[in-house]
Amino acid sequence: MGFADYCRQAAASFAALPRTETLRLVSHHDADGISAAAIMVSALLRDNRRYALTIVPQLRRELIEQFAKEQHQVFVFCDLGSGQIEDIRELLADRQVYILDHHELQARPEGIWQVNPHCFGIDGGKEISGAGVAYLFARDLSAQNKDLAVIAIIGALGDIQEDKGFTGLNKAILADAVATGTMEVQQGLRFFGAQTRPLHKLLEYSMDYYIPGVSGNESGAIQFLTELGIDLRKGSG
Numbered sequence: 001m002g003f004a005d006y007c008r009q010a011a012a013s014f015a016a017l018p019r020t021e022t023l024r025l026v027s028h029h030d031a032d033g034i035s036a037a038a039i040m041v042s043a044l045l046r047d048n049r050r051y052a053l054t055i056v057p058q059l060r061r062e063l064i065e066q067f068a069k070e071q072h073q074v075f076v077f078c079d080l081g082s083g084q085i086e087d088i089r090e091l092l093a094d095r096q097v098y099i100l101d102h103h104e105l106q107a108r109p110e111g112i113w114q115v116n117p118h119c120f121g122i123d124g125g126k127e128i129s130g131a132g133v134a135y136l137f138a139r140d141l142s143a144q145n146k147d148l149a150v151i152a153i154i155g156a157l158g159d160i161q162e163d164k165g166f167t168g169l170n171k172a173i174l175a176d177a178v179a180t181g182t183m184e185v186q187q188g189l190r191f192f193g194a195q196t197r198p199l200h201k202l203l204e205y206s207m208d209y210y211i212p213g214v215s216g217n218e219s220g221a222i223q224f225l226t227e228l229g230i231d232l233r234k235g236s237g
Contacts, residue, residue, distance in 0.1 A: 003120035004136075010113040011140035014098060015047075017074060022050040024072035026080070028130065029055045031158025033079035035131035036100065039148045040078060043138035046145065056080075061087045068092055079130025079155075082106060082116050100133045117169070127168025131155025135173060149176035150183045200225055200232060 001009075017023075023044065027037035037053060044051050052072065056063060059080045067075065068091045075092060081099035088097060089109045098113045102124030105116060115133055117124045124133075135152035138145040152173050156162060166174050177183035189209065191202040200221040203214050213220045225232060 003117055003122055006120070007115050007136050008140045010098060010115050011137050013113060015141055017096070019049055021074055022052060022072060024067065024070065024075045025051050025053045025078070026059070026067070026075065027053070027055055027078035028080045029057050030079070032130045032155040035151050035155030035158065036078035036134035039131060039134040039138050039151050040076060042148055043141055043145050047141065059084045061091075064088060064091045076100065078134050082114060082118070085109060085112065085114065088112065100130065100137050102128055102130050102133050122168065126161055128170055128173070129156040129159045129161055132169055132173050136169070146176055147180045147182055149173050149180060153177055153183060198232065199230070
């Protein structure tokens with residue numbers, strides 16, 4: 001069985017859960033984890049399911065112990081969980097657990113749906129993010145969720161998985177985003193803050209396009225633009 005088949009089976013198991021159950025959703029607090037949570041929340045709302053969401057910086061044993069005291073019977077962990085799966089298995093043994101993660105595995109215990117590319121030889125560090133895993137799971141729940149691919153790409157960008165384009169599953173997810181019309185791909189210069197920073201600051205902070213005497217040098221960047229006839233005071237830079 002491959003990753004795609006396993007993800008479909010996990011989604012089918014999830015879809016069979018009664019809608020009367022309030023699901024416990026836990027996700028990581030970085031850009032990828034928040035994107036993963038956004039995808040799952042959208043999918044749950046579309047499926048008329050109730051949920052309680054918590055965003056956490058880390059999934060420590062003490063936190064799992066707190067979750068175990070709650071009445072929720074179904075837990076979904078996004079962008080975390082694989083590294084804490086032994087604690088999850090022990091403390092949430094009587095609950096239904098789904099882990100949508102892309103980090104390195106701690107173990108593969110039975111009784112837990114662990115949707116993780118590393119289980120199938122796929123590099124979760126480069127080829128797919130936590131939001132990407134959440135997206136594939138949501139897409140398997142309903143084709144309607146295909147328009148959430150754009151959020152998965154945001155998660156991948158947040159985890160710095162893009163390097164002159166995407167590879168692996170990220171590339172396929174990007175194709176979904178383009179196909180749904182929610183994202184457009186264009187070639188351009190890679191400048192962080194291109195929409196908010198003045199031009200001389202873009203040049204100063206640019207490491208992808210290193211210019212001797214300009215990169216890392218604000219006065220050098222200003223002088224460089226001035227010599228090109230660009231007057232920063234007039235807003236042309």
